[in-house]
Amino acid sequence: MDRQIEPDLPPGLACLKNVDALLRCPICFDFLNISLITKCSHNFxxxxIRKFLSYKLQCPVCNAQMTEQDLRNNRVLDELVVTFQAARQQLSKATFDSPPISPKT
Amino acid sequence: MDRQIEPDLPPGLACLKNVDALLRCPICFDFLNISLITKCSHNFxxxxIRKFLSYKLQCPVCNAQMTEQDLRNNRVLDELVVTFQAARQQLSKATFDSPPISPKT
Ligand SMILES: [Zn+2]
Ligand SMILES: [Zn+2]
Ligand SMILES: [Zn+2]
Ligand SMILES: [Zn+2]
Known part of the structure; x- marks a missing residue:
């Protein structure tokens, strides 16, 4: 996956780790890319998920039986991935860039 | 709503505003509380949404026809609300609490 190289979160942003984890796909562990939600409320x-279902008709997380027709777009997750990555990048930059003291001349 | 009093985001965290907005219900404008997703991929x-549907059988956002049976839990949003609020609180605290310079005696 070459969408974006992800820097580690700086220590001050460790609290964002849980948000980060929820926006990842349980199959590829990358950020969700065109999220689909199952009936059992799992996202891929x-x-x-289409590749997985071509092999086995069940949810990879909870094993509930399902078909491709049960999948539904979960667009808010796609938007959250974009806005979260932007916010994280900006916060990391602020944390790294701002010198501890910056007196004006 | 008395789940939590929400402080304004400090200027340094303004970039989290878009994430915040995506986790809110388009009906009550509060953070989503037991999120349900429609077929048209809108969340309430x-x-x-149950109150709304008892009055009109359509999506409040895009007007697509729907019934209560079309609703599906979107649990990851409930988890995101919790983790995002925790992260935001921690970041706000760090921003407010840390004095600009804190020399040790
Ligand atoms: Zn994936
Ligand atoms: Zn499942
Ligand atoms: Zn609501
Ligand atoms: Zn809709």
Missing amino acids: CSLC | CSLC
Whole structure:
């Protein structure tokens, strides 16, 4: 996956780790890419879950039986991935860039 | 709503505003409380959308026709609300609490 190289979170942003984890696909562990939600309320990248279902008709997380027709777009997750990554990048930058003391001349 | 009094985001955390907005219900504007997702991929609090549907069988956001049976739990949003609020609180605290310079005696 080459969408974006992800820097580790600086120590001050460790609290964002849980949000980060919830926005990842349980199959590829990358950020969700075109999120689809199952009836059992689990989310996967569109490509990841379709590939999985071509092999086994069940949820990879909870094993509930399912078919491709049961999948539904979960667009808010796609938007959250974008806004979360932007926020994280900005916060990391602020944490790294700002010198401890910056007196004006 | 008395789940939590929400402080304004400090200026340094303004970039989290977009994430915040995505986790809110378009009916009550509070953080989603027991999120349900529609077929048209819109999300609402369980109580808010059920109340709305008892009056009109369509999506409050895009007007697509729907019934209560079309609703599906979107649990990851409930978890995101919790983790995002925790992270935000911690970041706000860090921003407010840490004095600009804190020399040890
Ligand atoms: Zn995936
Ligand atoms: Zn499942
Ligand atoms: Zn609501
Ligand atoms: Zn809708």
